[in-house]
Amino acid sequence: MAxxxxxxxxxxxxxxxxxxxxxxxxxxxxxxxxxxxxxxxASEMEPNSWEEITGYNNFYEFGTGKEDPARHAADMTVSPWxxxxxxLVDRPADYAFEDILSKMVVEERIYxxxxxxxxxxxxxxxxxxxADLLELAGVQSNARFVAFETLLRPAEMRGxxxxxxxxxxxxxxRLDEAMHPLTIMATGIYGRDIPNQNGAPxxxxxxxxxxxxxxxxxxxxxxxxxxxxxxxxKANPREYGFYSNVNPEVDHxxxxxxxxRRIGGGLFSPKIPTEMFNGYGAEVAGLYEGMDLRRNx
Amino acid sequence: xxxxxxxNALLKQVPAVAVYVAGVLPAIWxxxxxxxxxxxxxxxxxxxxxTGELGLQLLIATLLVTxxxxxxxxxxxxxxxxxxxxxxxxxxxxxxxxxLLDVQDPAMIWADVVKRPxxxxxxxxxxxxxxxxxxxxxxSIRVLGRRWHALHRLAxxxxxxxxxxxxxxxxxxQIEPLVYLGVIFGLxxxxxxxxxxxxxx
Ligand code: HEM
Numbered sequence: 001m002a003x004x005x006x007x008x009x010x011x012x013x014x015x016x017x018x019x020x021x022x023x024x025x026x027x028x029x030x031x032x033x034x035x036x037x038x039x040x041x042a043s044e045m046e047p048n049s050w051e052e053i054t055g056y057n058n059f060y061e062f063g064t065g066k067e068d069p070a071r072h073a074a075d076m077t078v079s080p081w082x083x084x085x086x087x088l089v090d091r092p093a094d095y096a097f098e099d100i101l102s103k104m105v106v107e108e109r110i111y112x113x114x115x116x117x118x119x120x121x122x123x124x125x126x127x128x129x130x131a132d133l134l135e136l137a138g139v140q141s142n143a144r145f146v147a148f149e150t151l152l153r154p155a156e157m158r159g160x161x162x163x164x165x166x167x168x169x170x171x172x173x174r175l176d177e178a179m180h181p182l183t184i185m186a187t188g189i190y191g192r193d194i195p196n197q198n199g200a201p202x203x204x205x206x207x208x209x210x211x212x213x214x215x216x217x218x219x220x221x222x223x224x225x226x227x228x229x230x231x232x233x234k235a236n237p238r239e240y241g242f243y244s245n246v247n248p249e250v251d252h253x254x255x256x257x258x259x260x261r262r263i264g265g266g267l268f269s270p271k272i273p274t275e276m277f278n279g280y281g282a283e284v285a286g287l288y289e290g291m292d293l294r295r296n297x
Numbered sequence: 298x299x300x301x302x303x304x305n306a307l308l309k310q311v312p313a314v315a316v317y318v319a320g321v322l323p324a325i326w327x328x329x330x331x332x333x334x335x336x337x338x339x340x341x342x343x344x345x346x347x348t349g350e351l352g353l354q355l356l357i358a359t360l361l362v363t364x365x366x367x368x369x370x371x372x373x374x375x376x377x378x379x380x381x382x383x384x385x386x387x388x389x390x391x392x393x394x395x396x397l398l399d400v401q402d403p404a405m406i407w408a409d410v411v412k413r414p415x416x417x418x419x420x421x422x423x424x425x426x427x428x429x430x431x432x433x434x435x436x437s438i439r440v441l442g443r444r445w446h447a448l449h450r451l452a453x454x455x456x457x458x459x460x461x462x463x464x465x466x467x468x469x470x471q472i473e474p475l476v477y478l479g480v481i482f483g484l485x486x487x488x489x490x491x492x493x494x495x496x497x498x
Contacts, residue, residue: 164468251412259405264338266340267398271401
């Protein structure tokens with residue numbers, strides 16, 4: 001069931017990258033020399049350019065530098081691709097990517113993306129609600145959590161030879177978070193197929209959580225009764241919790257989360273205030289009613 | 298003439314000013330690219346990273362000078378001051394980029410220095426380098442005499458602090474910063490054991 005959620009972004013700010021880039025070029029004379037700054041609010045929704053979105057990524061399977069994924073992710077074979085959906089589901093199976101795509105309603109979702117490293121972007125995703133995919137497999141009534149796993153193929157992923165994290169990369173959501181209409185499986189950006197460095201052929205997008213929750217290049221989804229392990233939490237439980245909701249009041253131990261820098265502002269790009277739940281509080285705050293978000297960070 | 302001697306003769310002709318000029322060029326190139334928007338998608342972080350790494354590499358180069366002479370005979374002693382001052386130049390830039398471009402908000406700066414251990418450690422490293430940079434001139438050597446050498450042993454504290462700061466700012470378990478820290482400790486070990494031997498002799 002698509003279109004359960006209405007974007008808070010101006011429709012005219014969407015899709016046609018050509019028009020969009022033209023507009024940027026006008027602003028650009030200045031952007032080019034790095035003075036573009038401007039006082040953007042975190043809620044402002046001008047999408048980042050294709051070059052920014054696909055050239056500045058964290059995908060440690062291809063290296064820890066921001067430009068490494070764009071350089072090396074082409075090594076990854078993304079077709080054929082299938083996703084094993086198992087655990088507490090009625091129809092556990094390997095689902096071919098084409099079959100999934102043919103059954104999903106793909107729509108555009110322009111979301112803010114807030115990285116835990118205090119930078120952010122606005123991305124015009126193409127995708128479908130995760131709930132629809134989970135319904136394909138039939139979620140059983142005792143399921144309470146969803147675990148996700150990224151492809152691990154060392155021959156095509158030069159980053160996994162280093163122990164920066166435990167491989168494969170794994171993430172998880174509570175079932176109600178996974179079923180929320182804001183949570184999508186993205187398969188495209190700017191109307192094109194999602195590039196490898198952004199998590200081809202399908203990746204999670206949970207816009208109110210720090211970016212690392214939005215796991216890329218998914219090969220397995222497992223429904224379970226208990227909270228699944230998550231990669232960054234395993235690596236450093238003091239710094240990364242299971243929930244990892246965007247929260248300007250709870251700092252990362254090594255840096256403040258009160259502000260962020262929107263990518264694309266050049267050398268004098270200002271910091272802008274970070275919003276609770278990345279600005280999606282009206283939609284998702286109810287999921288955490290009565291929870292101490294300082295403790296459950 | 299041995300090849301080392303020939304090399305040393307050649308090195309003697311390199312004026313220190315050439316080292317300064319060559320050393321400053323990367324900074325100019327980095328800022329030029331940053332200003333014209335060709336450095337990277339996030340020029341602030343790129344500048345912060347590049348200046349931090351160049352600074353640390355130059356600091357390590359200063360530690361290499363004495364062992365290099367001892368084990369290979371190659372003599373860079375005359376150029377060590379230039380290497381040290383260039384290291385300080387890059388670390389000062391690193392700090393300024395952090396202050397003016399990255400953090401921006403003066404209220405946040407002090408909070409970061411006291412609350413973020415990796416910043417505290419980096420800052421401590423920088424503060425210890427300041428007196429070394431100020432006294433890296435012939436007049437100070439003359440005036441301070443023996444105390445000059447004692448003062449400049451601060452480098453053996455400041456440089457590992459810089460390496461430790463590099464390790465602490467990395468996300469996940471990354472090899473590169475650990476290699477840097479390992480090299481620093483290795484060079485310190487060589488230096489300090491030589492100093493001890495000299496004192497015993
Ligand atoms: C001896 C002094 C210092 C040395 C040798 C040093 C060196 C470095 C190195 C090598 C890096 C990593 C660059 C990379 O990722 O490639 C780094 C990162 C960083 N340093 Fe320093 N640094 C020093 C002092 C400082 C000071 C005084 C500050 C600020 C008060 C500072 C702030 C930072 C920041 C913010 C980062 C980047 C962390 C990130 O990626 O977000 N450093 N430094």
